[in-house]
Amino acid sequence: MNTLVRLSLLLSSVLLVSACGGGSGSSAPAQGVSKGVITALGSVIVNGIEYNIDNAAIKIDDNPGTPSQLKVGMVVKVRGSADNSTRLGVAREVEAHDVLEGNISALGANTITVMGQTVHIEDNVTRLNDDNTVKVFSAANFQIGDRVEVHGFPDDQGGLRATRVAKITSSNDFEIKGYVLALGSGSFGLSLTPGGAAILTVTGSLPAGAGIGSLVEVRSNAAPVAGALTATLVKLEDRLAGAGEKVEVEGIVTSGSVDDFVINGQEVLTSSSTIFEGGLKTDFAVGVQLEAEGTLNGSGALVTSKISFRSNIKIEADLSALSSTSFSVVGKTVTINAFTRIDGGPLANGQHVEVRAIADRDGNLVARRIVVKGASSQTFIQGPVSAKDAAAGTLSILGLSVLTTSGTEFRISTDSAEQAVGQSAFFAQVTLGVTIVKARWNSSNTLAAAQQVEIELGK
CATH class of the missing domain: 2.40.50 (OB fold (Dihydrolipoamide Acetyltransferase, E2P))
Structure with missing residues (x-):
């Protein structure tokens, strides 16, 4: 099918959903399995879906458990139903499995060694001792000999990127x-x-x-x-799911290419019909954290319908206020840490850079990748929309107010094509906290009206 025709059909279907009320109740919840990190409790939020667990069977390391034993930062497998339009689901089973359990044998710079494995701990990202006030490695007061359990993902460096590390006393195994x-x-x-x-x-x-x-x-x-x-x-260990089942998996790309790669131990396959959300296919790289969604084939590989970039915040601008641990772009402070990849460095004030980042627990930006580019007057920001006012023509992205006018280009794009839409149609596509929008300017003045705003469908 012609790419532009395919884009037009996709856009038409999206507009139809919006015309029917933004998708709420427009699709039946899909049954399946979701494996990822618990990011919030009350119910549990995993891979962006809030699952009701009132009637769910809970297992903690293969033992019967209770909802109170589920903790933010745990990697869990949720079996149940989920509606992507409302971001709500109902869990039948929730299984939590740590990766390591044992004594700390060595301490390093934001690392601990457990069971002979190096565990990387990221300040303001890794959950420590189930205490929301303990946000940095030094405050956790880990000591050699402490017994801990570790949740997290294998990374591309042969270690473990921890999502949760907690001291325990209840096990001798x-x-x-x-x-x-x-x-x-x-x-x-x-x-x-x-x-x-x-x-x-x-x-x-x-x-x-x-x-x-x-x-x-x-x-x-x-x-x-x-x-x-x-x-x-x-x-x-049990297989993630059976052939033909809908599956979502979160993890760090440890090997492979964009067509066939591994995250969290799961082989993932993409095709020309895979949608890339929060970025384009060209943004793929080993070491990137992703969520893959699709169905398992007979060989156990995940055949994807959608890939979502976890580090979906991007900024291109001139760099300033550089220190060993941070810098500033478009007035936003961005942290540099051991997980930041720098291409074309070393960094220097005044360089034009493209930054891919995540938001930490306090909402601060942490750079995952920085690419030094040639001098340019172009500026763009990309991130989830936190507020919108269609009448005023404004969007809030990364805490910045983005002004649009009749002179702004409104676009929905894929890897290979773009299509212009009207302002009202564009704003109708934006779901707060979900939709990723890129805003561009031809200067460094982000207070001026944006030249272009774009939703990247990534197909």
Whole structure:
């Protein structure tokens, strides 16, 4: 199908939903499985969906649990129904599984070592000791010998990016989850990602049905010694879902290309029909944090209908107020940390840069990637819209008020085509807190009316 025709059909369907009341109640909730981080409680919010858990079966590390045991920062698997138009769902089952459980054997700069694995902790992002007032590594007061459980994702550097680290006293087991590598006589290798580098050699027998590539939980009564662990139990973990089931998975891209890659141990496939949300296909890179949505095929790979970039905040502007830990663009302070990738550096004041960022727990911007570009007068910001006033023609993005007028270009775009729309149609597409909008200016004056505002459908 011609790309422009396909875009027109897609836009027409979106406009039809808006004409019917913005999509509320316009589609039946879909049954499926969602695996990601709990970002808020009350119910639980996972991958942007607020799930009611009043009647859900709760499991904590395979044991029956209660809603009060669910914590922000836990990585969970939710089985139930969800309506993407209302962002509401009903959970039948919620399973929480940590990645590591054991004693801290070493401390570093925002790192701890548990079960021989380096765990990276990000200030104002990683949840620490289930205490909302403890936001930075130093305040958590971790000590060698402390017993902790760790939730998080394997990263592209061979370590773990923690989403939650909490001290515990209720267990004497040492636990680690990973993927089976080469088999030996009464032993096997273990990796954090399928086919990845070996992190441990485990002495023990695999359960029935487990083989190379299987995800297993290994328990021991002692910590690893020199990369070797003696198992007291090896348990085969359940598959994420069955063939044909709808699945959403959040994680960091650890290997592969945009067409075939791995996040959180799950193989993900994209195609020409995959929609990229919060960015374009060209924004893909190993190390980027994504959410992939689609269905599992017979081989267990996730065939995607949509890819959502977690770091969907982008700014292009001149850099100023540079220090070792932060800088300023369009009047916004952006933090630099160990996870920030810099292309074309070193950074210097006055450089024209493109920044991809996330918002931390306090709403502050943290750079995930900075690209130094050639000198330019162009400025743009991209992020979720927090407020809109169609009558006044204003949008609030990243705390900045964006003014639009009759001279502003309103566009909806894909990877390969753009289509102009009217102001009223554009504003009708914007769902607060959900829709990502890019605003452009031909100067550094963001108080002036934007030259262009754009919703990137990414298809």
